[in-house]
Amino acid sequence: MGVAKPGQQAAERPVTEAWHLDKGTYALYTQDPVVKNVAQKAGLRWMGDYYRSDGKGGMRLVAWQFAGDKEKVMQVLAEAKKLEKTAVRKREEKAEKQGEGAGTIHAACASCGQAFAVRGKRQKYCQSCAQEAERRRKRDWWVSRSAAAAEQRLKPH
Numbered sequence: 372m373g374v375a376k377p378g379q380q381a382a383e384r385p386v387t388e389a390w391h392l393d394k395g396t397y398a399l400y401t402q403d404p405v406v407k408n409v410a411q412k413a414g415l416r417w418m419g420d421y422y423r424s425d426g427k428g429g430m431r432l433v434a435w436q437f438a439g440d441k442e443k444v445m446q447v448l449a450e451a452k453k454l455e456k457t458a459v460r461k462r463e464e465k466a467e468k469q470g471e472g473a474g475t476i477h478a479a480c481a482s483c484g485q486a487f488a489v490r491g492k493r494q495k496y497c498q499s500c501a502q503e504a505e506r507r508r509k510r511d512w513w514v515s516r517s518a519a520a521a522e523q524r525l526k527p528h
Contacts, residue, residue, distance in 0.1 A: 386434075387451045389444050397444040402434040405458075406451045413447050415439035426482070426507060462486070 385403035392398050399415060401407055411417075415437035422430040437444075462477060476489045482500035496504045 384455065387448065389448055391441075392438060395441055396438055397441045399437045399439070399444050399447060400434060401437075401451070403451065403454075405454055406447065407435045409450050409454070410435070410437045410439075410447050413439070413443050413450075415443055415447065 385401065385406070387399070387401040387403055387406050389397050389399045398418065399406075399410055401410065416439060418436040418438050420432055421434035421436070423433045425431040437447075477486050478489050478494070479486055480497040480500050481495040482504060483497065485497050485499075487497040494501075
């Protein structure tokens with residue numbers, strides 16, 4: 372990942388956190404599927420999945436939570452940091468091969484999760500999802516505007 376320039380948002384990285392539960396047991400929360408696999412291989416106990424609406428009436432899996440001994444959880448966190456450094460290095464090498472500068476900022480699409488090169492300050496979607504997102508935003512605006520106008524007509528004067 373490149374360094375954010377003034378006026379540009381840094382690309383969002385998947386969150387991975389750990390905290391104390393009780394008596395030497397720690398919880399691990401991650402949005403990164405690679406860290407999820409590392410946690411499963413390390414023998415951490417699965418606690419739950421986190422879902423978010425995909426905006427199309429369905430749900431999308433966004434995170435996982437595990438529990439285990441402090442040593443195992445800390446080991447998984449250390450492995451996650453190593454994997455992140457490796458992934459950043461690979462992304463930068465790939466960007467250089469494709470002719471993008473080292474300062475190019477990459478982000479994950481808010482709709483499909485695919486990585487893309489950010490071209491604007493507030494860009495949230497890759498090119499393939501941007502058109503559908505814009506259509507959905509305009510439709511939502513029109514529906515809310517129509518509902519407000521209907522309420523206004525029904526109010527007694």
